[in-house]
Amino acid sequence: MRDVPFRTHWSISLWLILINTACFAVQLIVPLLGGSIGTLSTEPIIERCLALHPGDLLHGWVWQLLTFQFLHAGPLHLVINCAMLYMFGRPVEDVLGRGAFLRFYLISGAAGGLLQAAGSWVFPGHFGWGAVLGASAGVFALIAAFAALNWNQPITTLIAFIIPVTMQAKYLVLVELVLVGLGLLQPRSEIANAAHLGGILAGLGYVRFFVRREFTWFNWSRFRRPAPRRELVKTASGREGMWARSKKEEFEDLPPAEFISKEVDPILDKISAHGIQSLTPRERKILEAARERMGRR
Numbered sequence: 001m002r003d004v005p006f007r008t009h010w011s012i013s014l015w016l017i018l019i020n021t022a023c024f025a026v027q028l029i030v031p032l033l034g035g036s037i038g039t040l041s042t043e044p045i046i047e048r049c050l051a052l053h054p055g056d057l058l059h060g061w062v063w064q065l066l067t068f069q070f071l072h073a074g075p076l077h078l079v080i081n082c083a084m085l086y087m088f089g090r091p092v093e094d095v096l097g098r099g100a101f102l103r104f105y106l107i108s109g110a111a112g113g114l115l116q117a118a119g120s121w122v123f124p125g126h127f128g129w130g131a132v133l134g135a136s137a138g139v140f141a142l143i144a145a146f147a148a149l150n151w152n153q154p155i156t157t158l159i160a161f162i163i164p165v166t167m168q169a170k171y172l173v174l175v176e177l178v179l180v181g182l183g184l185l186q187p188r189s190e191i192a193n194a195a196h197l198g199g200i201l202a203g204l205g206y207v208r209f210f211v212r213r214e215f216t217w218f219n220w221s222r223f224r225r226p227a228p229r230r231e232l233v234k235t236a237s238g239r240e241g242m243w244a245r246s247k248k249e250e251f252e253d254l255p256p257a258e259f260i261s262k263e264v265d266p267i268l269d270k271i272s273a274h275g276i277q278s279l280t281p282r283e284r285k286i287l288e289a290a291r292e293r294m295g296r297r
Helices: 012-032 045-050 054-058 064-070 075-096 098-122 136-149 170-184 193-211 238-251 256-274 281-296
Strands: 036-038 041-044 154-159 163-168
Touching (some): 012 075, 012 098, 098 193, 256 281
């Protein structure tokens, strides 16, 4: 509809990938410089202070809910999380906007870490008492949010980064839940499956409550109210006709160039700055009208 100006800033997704990589480099360098706790422990001081320890969280080390998301257990762990962040992060970021995307990612990761810690507190024999580290909780939230935003849209993904498979986006959530469910059945697993589950729930909940503004999980009103009677012929009163014409004249009767410059361009700027969820019903209606005009050209 118009030329999009060149963006000089990097996406938040790319910045997160770079920060994760830099933090992993620090994890490798600090032990070489003698950065361990002492002779009784070989755990690097970075992981001891910044990874998520359920016991430390009970003593007020709440910063670990944030810092554990930038540490990784090995190169493969880092590569997988960064690849998923690259594939699913930018589409979600384009919808939410930069600031909302960053808040969503960090809060979802913290929610996953908190659920993993709660599992250790309540069922220590099953979940263990070890440290939790990695961006996986936030990544699982991104995949769930992407699926929720594109529920019935066909997508092509790679199984094991090799085999292409086309399916509707909603089945990504099913795959996530199956993997997490099987992992939760395994006692003392080395994978933080409860953190992944927390990320999935956070991703789905954020899209439902904060993007789509749907505050109920189930619509009971359809069972309480009778279905509206369908009329074979629908007529409008004179007042309704006058109101409909006045609303149409508000923007649809403008010349194409004036319509784009006065109505559409400010909406596109708003989407770029704050995300599509910030639009009002009137602004969404204007975009629909613009799409119809472009389709008739």
